[in-house]
Amino acid sequence: MKPLALAQPGERVRIKEIQAGRRFCSRLHAMGLTENTEVEVVSNYGRGPVLIMKDNFRLAIGWGMAQKIMVESVDNGKKEKDL
Numbered sequence: 001m002k003p004l005a006l007a008q009p010g011e012r013v014r015i016k017e018i019q020a021g022r023r024f025c026s027r028l029h030a031m032g033l034t035e036n037t038e039v040e041v042v043s044n045y046g047r048g049p050v051l052i053m054k055d056n057f058r059l060a061i062g063w064g065m066a067q068k069i070m071v072e073s074v075d076n077g078k079k080e081k082d083l
Contacts, residue, residue, distance in 0.1 A: 005066035013071035
């Protein structure tokens with residue numbers, strides 16, 4: 001697992017854990033970002049926002065928020081550790 005902030009553009013990831021408080025989790029849930037949700041990273045330029053796509057909608061996640069969202073790569077059904 002790694003933070004969403006470290007995911008590369010074009011990478012498809014699955015949210016595995018959200019390391020934050022209840023209010024932060026509620027904000028993510030309101031955006032449709034829950035554990036086991038798959039998203040595609042559209043752009044990630046380091047310390048700026050991470051742009052992701054979920055269900056044909058683009059969402060910008062601040063870098064600090066992206067640090068608290070733990071993800072694993074999704075590659076044709078293979079887990080990150082299997083690659």
